Amino acid sequence: MAAPSRKKALRFFSQFGAFILTRFGFWNCFSMLMLFAERADVKRKPDIEVPYLYIDMGVSVLCASFMSFGVKRRWFALGAAIELAFSTYVSYVGGRVHYGDWLKVRMYSRALAIIGGFLVLASGAGEVYRQKPRTRSLQSTGQVFLGIYLICVVYSLQHSQEDRQAFLNHIPGGEITIQLLVLVFGVLALSFLSGCYVRLSAQILATLLPLVVLFIDGNLGYWHHTRRVEFWNQMKLIGQNVGIFGAVLILATDG
Template sequence: MAAPGRRELLRTLSQFGAFILTRFGFWNCFSMLMLFAERADVKRKPDIQVPYLYIDMGVAVLCASFMSFGVKRRWFALAAAIQLALSTYVSYVGGLVHYGDWLKVRMYSRALAIIGGFLVLASGAGEVYRQKPRTRSLQSTGQVFLGIYLICMVYSLQHSQEDRVAYLDHIPGGELTVQLLVVVFGVLAFAFLSGVYVRIAAQILSIMLPLVVLFIDGNLGYWHRTRHVEFWNQMKLIGQNVGIFGAVLILATDG
């Protein structure tokens, strides 16, 4: 009786991860609209020029809608990955808004991880009744993107004073704990990049990420008031980490 119960639990968790990831596009578009409304009050530009911005959001909502209803989920997950990659590239190259280097690492590494999550979804992972074999090449590519995200977390903890202070102020153990996290994230990054023990690495990360979202990202007073990150930009970053959690949950249960 234990084995069927365990399989049912893993299936439920996998479905929950897919639920989060497939609906990420809705939150991302909403937080972007709120961010640009926030900037309009101080006459700051959006990351992407307005005509293309609405096209980009329309494609994102379309992909999220079809993925949410389970219609050609693999195809629309791949389309969502391409859409997010293009919008991230255009916003980076456009340079309409100036960000500090430490904030760029946070923003673009998380976007890259979400792209990786969509590729994992496009591979067929997380499907309840898989009618076609999963595409391992897509899943491996997605895992690499998640590994790069973890490398960026290691880099931030080592070289970004803003990130280091956020962790030092909210975790016990001080510098020793930060260095321990550097080692853990580094080992997890190696697992995702190499494809070795990915499922175990994803299970560990699925436990750690909610704590990061709650205690580090969720400290809006620190990021918004002290580090001057725009409120809705921080909310967008929180949503991205939640989406990454969804992708990791899929790999942890169906990797």
């Protein structure tokens, strides 16, 4: 009886992870619209020029819609990865809005991790009834992107005073705990990059990420008022970490 129950639990978490990730595009577009409305009040520019911005959002919503309904999910997950990679590149090279270096690391590393999550989804991971064999090369590439994201987390904990303080405000043990987290995230990054013990590493990361979202990202007073991160930019970052959690759940149960 234990084995069928375990299979059901793994299937549920895998489907839950896919549910989160396939609907990420909706939240991403909504938070961007709210962010640019927030900027309009103070006459600041969006990251991408307006005509291209709406095209980008349209493609994102289209991919999210088809993925949510399970129509050609692999193809539209790949399309969502390409769309997000293109929009992230355009916003980065455009330089229409100035961000601090520490905030750039937070923003672009999470976007890279979401791209990796879409590649994992495009590989066929997380499908309940897999009619085609999964594409291991896509999954491995997605895992590498998640590993790079974790390297950026390690970098931020070592070199970003803003990120370090956010953790120090909510964890006991001070500097010792920070260094322990650096070690844990570093080992997880090596696991994703090398492809060894990916499922176990994803299970550990799936346990840590909700705590990070709740206590670190969710501290809106710190990020918005103290560090001057725009409110809807921070909400967008929270949504990205939730999307990463969805991708990690897929790998934790079907990696």
